[in-house]
Amino acid sequence: MFAYVVRRVLTTIPLLLIGTFLVFTLTAISGDPLARLAQLDVDQAAYDRLIDLYNLDQPIPQRYVSWLTSAVQGDMGPSPSQGGQQTFDLVLGRALNTARLAIPAFFIIAITAVTLGVYSAVKQYSKLDYFVTGFSFLGISLPTFVFGLLLQVIFGIWWFDWFGARPFFVQGMRTVAQHGWLDMVRAHVLPIITLWLVITASESRFQRAAMLEVINSDYIRTARAKGLPRRTVILKHGLRNALIPLVTIWAIDFALLLGGAVVTETIFAWPGLGRLLLAGIFQQDLNLTMGVVVFIAALVVVFNLIADLLYGVLDPRIRYD
Amino acid sequence: MTSTTPLLDIRDLTVSFKTDDGLVRAVNGVDLQMFPGETLAVVGESGSGKSVSAMAVMGLLPSYTQIEGSVEFEGTDLLKLSTRAMRKLQGNEIAMIFQDPMTALNPVFTVGNQIIEGIRIHHPQISKQAARERTIELLALVGIPEPRQRVDNYPHEFSGGMRQRAMIALAIANEPKLLIADEPTTALDVTIQAQVLEVMRTAQEATGAAMMLITHDLGLVAGVADRVQVMYGGRVFEMSDTDTIFYRSRNPYTRGLMTSVPTAAARTDDRLSPIPGAPPSAINPPRGCVFRPRCQHAEDACYEEPPLLALDATGRHLSRCHFAEELPELGAQDELGRSA
Amino acid sequence: MAKDKRYAWRLMAAIGALALIATACGDGAEDPVDDAEETEDVADPGDDDPADDEPRADDYCEPGGETPIVWAHEQEPPDLHLDDPNNNLSIASWIRQAMLEGPYGVSSETTFIPELVESEDVSENDDGSWQYTFTLRDDVVWSDGTPITAADVQGTYEIIMEGFDFETGEGGTYLFGSRAAAGYTLIDPDSWEVDGQTYSFSTQEFFSGYQGWFDPVFPTHILTDADTANEAFPNWELDGEILPSSGPMIFENWDRGVSMTLTRNDDYHGANEANFDVRNPGAACTSGVQINFVADTDAQINALLAGEADLIMTQPQVAFGERIATDDNFTVASEAGPVWEHWGLNTNNVHLSDPDVREGLAFALDKRPVMQALYTPLFGDLLPDVGLGNVYWMSNQPAYEDHQAEAGYGVGDSDAAAASFEAAGYSLNGDGVWEHPDNGPLTLRVGTTGGNQLRELQIQIMQEQLREQGVDIEIDNVPGAAYFGERPFSPEAIACATSGGEEGDCTIWDLTQFAWVGGPWPGAGHNAFLSGSGNNPYGYANPEFDAKADECDATVDPDERAACYNELSQYVTTRNIDPDGLVVLPITQKPSFFAFSNVRLLEGAVAPDANAAGPIVHVVDYLPAS
Secondary structure (H helix, E strand, C coil), rough: CHHHHHHHHHHHHHHHHHHHHHHHHHHHHHHHHHHHHHHCCCHHHHHHHHHHCCCCCCCCCHHHHHHHHHHHCCCCCCCCHHEEHHHHHHHHHCCCCCCCCHHHHHHHHHHHHHHHHHHHCCCCCCCHHHHHHHHHHHHHCCCHHHHHHHHHHHHHHHHHHHHCCCCCCCCCCHHHHHHHHHHHHHHHHHHHHHHHHHHHHHHHHHHHHHHHHHHCCHHHHHHHCCCCCCCHHHHHHHHHHHHHHHHHHHHHHEEEEEEEHHHHHHHCCCCCHHHHHHHHHHHHCCHHHHEEEEEEEHHHHHHHHHHHHHHHCCCEEEECC | CCCCCCCEEEEEEEEEEEEEEEEEEEEEEEEEEECCCCEEECCCCCCCCHHHHHHHHHCCCCCCEEEEEEEEECEEHHHHHHHHHHHHHHHCCEEEECCCCHHHCCCCCCCCHHHHHHHHHCCCCHHHHHHHHHHHHHHHCCCCCHHHHHHHCCCCCCHHHHHHHHHHHHCCCCCCCCCEECCCCCCCCCCHHHHHHHHHHHHHHHHEEEEEEEEEHHHHHHHCCCEEEEEECCCEEEEEEEHHHHHHHHCCHHHHHHHHHCCCCCCCCEEEEEECCCCCCCCCCCCCCCCCHHHHCCHHHHHHHHCCCCEEECCCEEEEEECCCCCCCCCCCCCCCCCC | CCCCCCCCCCCCCCCCCHHHHHHHHHCCCCCCCCCCCCCCCCCHHCCHHHHHCCCCCCCCCCCCCCCCCCECCCCCCCCCCCCCCCCCCCCHHHHCCCCCCEEECCCCCCEECCCCCEEEEEEEEECCCEEEEEEEECCCCCCCCEEECCCHHHHHHHHHHEEEECCEEEEECCCCCCCCCCCCHEEEEHHHEEEECEEEEECCCCCCHHCCCCCCCCCCCCCHHHHHHHHHCCCEEEEECCCCCCEEEEEEEEECCEEEEEEECCCCCCCCCCCCCCCCCCCCCCCCCEEEEEHHHHHEEEECCCCCCCCCEECCHHHHHHHHCCCCCCEEEEEECCEEEEECCCCCCCCCCCCCHHHHHHHHHHCHHHHHHHHHHHHHHCCCCCCCCCCCCCCCCCCCHHHHHHHCCEECCCCHEEEEEEECEEEEECCCCCEEEECCCCCEEEEEECCCCHHHHHHHHHHHHHHCCCCCEECCCEECCCCHCCCHHHHHHHHHCCCCCCCCCCCCEEEEEEEECCCCCCHHHHCCCHHHHHHHHEEEEEEEHHHHHHHHHHHCHHHHHHHHHHHHHHHHHHHCCCCCCCEEEEEEEEEEEEEEEECCCECCCCCCCCHHHHCCHHHCCCCCCC
């Protein structure tokens, strides 16, 4: 097991190198930070500062090596589009903000997706199944920004017209320390619901499919033939098996959630990683873009590893050696 | 070997499924009796209704099936039992062994735990430790080597034959009165089949259970079953003691089944002669005798009127054929009835 | 240099796979900010009549209220070092407007108005050089209590010029765009004289943009040199101390990605008497301003409607008007600022290289359908219904003349258009499109920042209208501000433009639609047309124009100067002066558009030219409901 983890971590290194090199190169060739200055009336000094910052006078591979050399030492450089703050600190800070949405969202999503998926599989072709299916298609087909804005209108505007109160905030992050528990919760609800709908929709479909496959399997029949109560059959024998394929999906979804939900963060003015990445891209802040990308890449790698390890826990047929 | 009170008494069992194409009548008026301790072989091609009948006894048919008739087990009609009451019998009084041992065990629990679970659900007073000891004994009984170690193995660590042995151990764990084995050796390697049959017989002896052996393979039945019930198209076609079926079958379908079975004794230039045609549609069964389209002996009467299951003069041999009495005698020298 | 130099130009890069994420950001309708700059002049503040507005009320309000005004805005500044060309988003200047004052500010008519200055004197010396003498108000103080004196102005100059080598024209420690373009290099560094509230210096030639100098004045008792200024401005603090303000608001806190908070400067010395735009003569009424960074326009509107924002300001959105204008609880207002939309013509294009074709296009184009469809419904008669016909003066400025209308352009004159196209050797082909025997049919691509709804509609209306005139327009948009870097300002296109078609690639674009941003001093906009300027994508090159531009900037008399800029405009918008001119078709000013909550604000005061100065430039006049 330990050897497996070590091997997996080692194999991700070339992966990360190739990935970061590709992103670095694409970023570097697609957006010349100097191009923006071309439309402005500026002195050579303004160019020189940017050239110095990003080593623009060097070829891209060399720039990448310089970046990488600093990055592996924990120095991801200053972020010009964020007042020169250290990229590393910025990414960590924003990652925490994103986590405030991602972690509760993840658990709520997992619980509801499993529940809906299991119920609709067990009660296949029932009214509930059709309802869950309809909900899933709505969630999958409704663009996030439409749903997010709709929630704002419903709870921020209409709710007030109907009931004279506004239960939730429609924008901005609020913390317990600064605003107290109540406001913290009121600010988190709508973005979490937005994340929830989209991901739950797809996860519950996966869960339903996995569960359907399992409950039609022979070992479920065996379990029933043993005289086990239905609940034990479904939850112990069925769900335990149906969760195995879901683990990968959870890992990916969690990594994506933690990597920042660009649309949701944009609509709810949430200071998370997604918006930070957008800022990096739009303002041609190479250090920042790379910082966020590396962080997200690391998240994906780590959670894939966790998923693989969880597989081993859930499915004894899998061995790591 | 047989006593007079049946352990299991199935009367006029009819099982239908609703499908998009229409009502599928998988079992059509089946009668079946089993007596304590005996072994009854239920033989037929796929689609003959033999497995569905067994599932009806086990209470494992999906809720959307329509079941009519009665299935009395020790005098209680199982079809009228609540799910909860039925559960008390499942795996306890009546147990089942399934066809494919590769998929019949849950891959994520150890073999031992699955048997222990089966014991403790019916006997919660038995401690985990005691159940575990019992499980090890059972594994030993069914011939699993090193049962004390193997009890903690997962199914994937067992070979196919060992898994079926484990399934047998699971089935007999609560010393059932009725053991239903649904094609228990079909998925196994031929070399293993005989061993598993042997284990089943041992298990049956150890528990004194009656066993319903469901198979399509008449060859398997010979040394095992006391009685044979042949099914076709959801109906019983012939029923008698094993020797009678083998040597004095009075049904063209049974005879067809016999000629389609390979034997070690068969000469190399003998061709197997499968029954021509396909089993009847369960939605639109043929008019008259359901076997008529495939029957060599079919005459006009078979078209006009479905034959009834009728007793012969001995009073111990049932056959569903208009011409049961007129069929030629089987050659005595060829026990499998292959005419030269 | 002037506060009009607010390039909000952001060239967004769509980056490889990451571009997908950007696209996924959903509402591509998000406005890419664009522009560069243009110009405006010096209305001499003394000449304006302050009495034409509401009178200043000494008891304007009781300063009070605990809740700040909440302004939800789409952009977050990278930092507050406005002079760093890398970071100069409009929003940075808008925020700084409330904190630091300059000698002059900008009025609602996009003219200079005095802020710190009490009086000015500009005169010619005996040796032909020009002497500028200013006296600051004597009651002005920094928010830490230190008086604001003329030494601060000189200190500001010294910080800006620190390390600059006059011999080579290069160098400079303070982060700055172009000292030459801002006119700072004209000031004789040895000529400075400072005495109390009075400072003076001289230049060799008169410089008409002088009122834009030293805006804002730095707190030089804190910022002692260029390095400290560079260090302090980005995050508005030095060694943990927040920079003091000369304006009505003091920086308080910046929660990056969330909001920025400013609080009232209780010691604010009050707006300049001569500042007729401002009614409140004392400290601001509101307790502060909180700027929430809400990137999505629709989310901003929701925030306003949900009571979580008091004020929003966006690029004109049709939905914006519909949703808020109909609600009595909100006020929607618009101001015509110096941002102007235009179609730029690539003079190195095979068709457009012929001035007759360019003129034919000018005749063929009808701006009125655009105005009727897109602007009049939202802005009423704020703008002329024939659109814009001048690139140096805007329609709400006194010196404005519509040269294009005078020349008969922009009203879809098909006879005149036909005459021009025929003169260029074109004839109508079977498809009803003008076709040249050698160069083929008059098919032109026009591009803009895709995803900007208003611009896309604008292009479509003009495409349809021009088709009737026999001009075939193909739409060639690129999403967002990436358009600029890929089309008119791509290095190859600029190489073509600056080399007169000798180098680079002249086929990247034919027509371009975007906006330039101007300001009170029109001279800042020459660069879009000067020969060989990297700011000039059209490829216009005329030494006469270049010389005229210098001449205008050096013209002392304001009226003559205004006329001179009008002449310059005719070079590039008509063939009146330069028969080979006419490289831009100005379409309209693009007004700024904002809305505020009547429940929270009794008086909005978002008025003057929010495009250049931002909605809180007159934050002193905001009157919160108690």
